[in-house]
Amino acid sequence: xxxxxDLEKTEAATPQRLExxxxxxxxxxxxxxxxxxxxxxxxxxxxxxxxxxAYMIIxxxxxxxxxxxxxxxxxxxxxxxxxKAAYQxxxxxxxxxxxxxxxxxxxxxxxxxxVLSGKALAPKFERLNPLKGIKRMFSAHTLVELFKTLAKAAxxxxxxxxxxxxxxxxxxxxxxxxxxEALVGGIHRVALTCVSIVAALxxxxxxxxxxxxxxxxxxxxxxxxxxKQEHKESEGDPLLKGKIRQMQRAVAKRRMMAAVPxxxxxxxxxxxxxxxxxxxxxxxxxPRVVAKGSGLVxxxxxxxxxxxxxxxxxxxxxxxxxxxxVELEQEVPAALYEAVAQVLVWAYQLRAGAPSASTSAVHPExxxxxxxxxxxxxxxx
Numbered sequence: 001x002x003x004x005x006d007l008e009k010t011e012a013a014t015p016q017r018l019e020x021x022x023x024x025x026x027x028x029x030x031x032x033x034x035x036x037x038x039x040x041x042x043x044x045x046x047x048x049x050x051x052x053x054a055y056m057i058i059x060x061x062x063x064x065x066x067x068x069x070x071x072x073x074x075x076x077x078x079x080x081x082x083x084k085a086a087y088q089x090x091x092x093x094x095x096x097x098x099x100x101x102x103x104x105x106x107x108x109x110x111x112x113x114x115v116l117s118g119k120a121l122a123p124k125f126e127r128l129n130p131l132k133g134i135k136r137m138f139s140a141h142t143l144v145e146l147f148k149t150l151a152k153a154a155x156x157x158x159x160x161x162x163x164x165x166x167x168x169x170x171x172x173x174x175x176x177x178x179x180x181e182a183l184v185g186g187i188h189r190v191a192l193t194c195v196s197i198v199a200a201l202x203x204x205x206x207x208x209x210x211x212x213x214x215x216x217x218x219x220x221x222x223x224x225x226x227x228k229q230e231h232k233e234s235e236g237d238p239l240l241k242g243k244i245r246q247m248q249r250a251v252a253k254r255r256m257m258a259a260v261p262x263x264x265x266x267x268x269x270x271x272x273x274x275x276x277x278x279x280x281x282x283x284x285x286x287p288r289v290v291a292k293g294s295g296l297v298x299x300x301x302x303x304x305x306x307x308x309x310x311x312x313x314x315x316x317x318x319x320x321x322x323x324x325x326v327e328l329e330q331e332v333p334a335a336l337y338e339a340v341a342q343v344l345v346w347a348y349q350l351r352a353g354a355p356s357a358s359t360s361a362v363h364p365e366x367x368x369x370x371x372x373x374x375x376x377x378x379x380x381x
Contacts (some may be wrong), residue, residue, distance in 0.1 A: 016204040021220055027112030028216035032152070036201045037107035038100055045096040045196035046187055054183035056092040060099050081190035111209065112216075124182040144211070152204050152334050163193040253297070256328060258288040260301055261308035264349035267322060270314045274298035275322040276305065277332070279344060286331040287340050291325050311347040317369040317376075318343065324375045339367045 013021070013341055021027070046053070057331035090097075105116075164171070167189055174182045222230075260266070264274035264287075305312055318339050326332060332340050 008223045009224045009226070011224055013217060013222060014227060014230060017222060017226075018231055026216075026220070028212050029108070030111050030205070030209050030212045030233055032148075032201065032205050033106065033111060034107045036198060036205045037097045037103050037110075039194060040198045041100055041103045042096070043198055045099065046191035046194065049096065050275040052182055053092065055186055058180055060088055066078050096238060111212065116221050117264065142269060146202070148208065148376065150202070155196050155200045155204065159196050159206055160193060163196040167192070246284050252328070256291040256293075257300065260304040260310065263290055263305070263310050264303040265311045265313060265343055266301060267313055267314045267315050267319045267343060268298070272298065272303075273316075273323045274301040275319055275326075276301060276310070277322075277344065278338060284331060286334075286337065287344060288327060289322055289326045292326075292328065294323065300322040311350050313343055313346065315343065315367045316376045317341070318367050320375050322375040325373060333373075335370050335373055339369050344369060 033043060170185070177185065259278070263278045264275050267275045267277065273294050274292065274297075275289055276292045277287050279287035293301055300318050302312060304310075318336070321336060321339075322332070326336075344361045
């Protein structure tokens with residue numbers, strides 16, 4: 001199958017697609033932002049530390065320009081002095097170097113965040129394909145990067161030349177100043193030139209960051225078929241899910257039917273609904289619905305109740321209320337306590353063989369069910 005063109009990929013990347021790309025190390029990055037941050041901090045450091053740097057340089061010059069003629073031919077002494085000077089330079093610049101290192105890390109992850117992915121380091125041999133390499137050389141992304149590099153070089157060169165030429169008199173005046181003043185002034189002039197270049201780079205950054213974000217999300221765009229396939233994989237195959245639900249219903253139905261023989265009573269409509277109730281006072285605070293159904297399921301519940309000598313009572317309002325408002329394994333709501341209690345008392349008397357159970361059997365007109373709990377009464381209102 002041919003690869004889908006960019007024209008077919010019109011849908012924005014889904015969260016799952018973005019997360020997968022992140023795991024593979026594909027995040028938005030801006031080298032211009034990184035360069036800008038490092039140069040800005042470096043220029044600021046030079047400006048603030050100009051006096052200290054000048055003093056350090058003077059000390060190094062004084063220490064290394066003086067020598068004992070007797071040690072002139074001693075290579076060990078030369079190496080020792082060179083190492084000492086290098087140590088002084090590194091120690092004096094350690095604070096600025098450390099700050100630059102921190103800024104370099106933070107600015108590199110500012111756009112796309114921190115990513116720790118081994119997949120980004122895995123070798124990809126398709127990159128060695130010369131045809132794909134030539135294609136990348138003449139791609140729109142490469143042309144944009146080339147234009148951006150040329151524009152950046154032109155801007156930086158122009159601003160740098162302007163900053164140097166504009167302060168030429170100050171540069172020349174430093175040649176007549178004392179050493180310490182000349183060094184401090186020179187460092188400040190270099191920092192000021194860097195600040196001018198950094199200010200010019202700010203414009204490049206304001207253009208590059210939105211471009212990198214747009215380019216990154218454009219690469220991750222998806223076709224409608226990709227979105228459907230991802231949804232199908234994440235949510236599952238509808239046919240398979242339907243089969244699973246069907247199996248779950250079958251298991252629940254078998255478990256429900258297994259609870260009918262141990263029920264205390266079955267309330268019927270008498271033909272449309274059947275609801276089996278059970279009450280264990282040591283475990284439950286109220287009676288529970290252990291089985292319910294309509295149509296053929298109700299007929300099977302009544303059949304099992306008859307086979308296992310579970311009392312059947314015909315109370316249509318209560319049967320409708322229980323079937324519509326109470327789920328399996330749920331306790332009967334307080335509004336139906338009185339009606340259910342009357343049915344259970346009758347069932348207990350019947351099972352105990354009490355004479356009053358047959359003479360004072362529960363009749364539909366004896367059960368009071370709140371009208372709002374009876375679906376038929378609610379529909380009439």
